[in-house]
Amino acid sequence: MKPIGYYCGYTPGNGGLLGEMESSWGDFFEQLNQSEKFWLLYSICGSLTAEKSASYNPHDVSDVLVSATERLHELHFTDRLGLAQFIIDKLKR
Template sequence: MSKPLGYYTNYTPGEETLLATLQDNYGAAFEKISKREKLVILTALASHIGCQLEGDCREEIFTITKQMKEQLTIDDQLGIMEAIIVQIRWDQNFVVEKQELPMQ
């Protein structure tokens, strides 16, 4: 994270919130958290948010995820993660209609 926490969240310096505590303890750019720890946080938060959403996940998504893990470099996997986060964050989710063919 190259920008401070407040850039990505509703944190305002001087507030006494969890975001303030996180910034105080781990740095404005989470520089005191390792890459592994950041991935654990990302996994936990993504799982938590995903469990709150309605609907099922298509079986093919598990298949392509397995292929991504096996065939893509870590940099490409991180790039996909970044793209998905941006799409989710800014509501650029394209829903597959039933008449459309699934991804191959």
């Protein structure tokens, strides 16, 4: 298990939003329950897809992908969680 500073450009004591989050929820966000972690992830994804950027165009999405997302409920919880982890890993490269 690694603290938030491993994943973000954050150094303990630097303040800002990440500092407030760490102070409120702990180095590993251990104070958040599972529902809160999912809500936070949902909000982060929403903010990442809200605007066009050099690496993202909200209109550059195929109909096949849209159709697949409408069927995600068919997957077991652990498969959806694994898929999320897989996609996040691919986005980081």
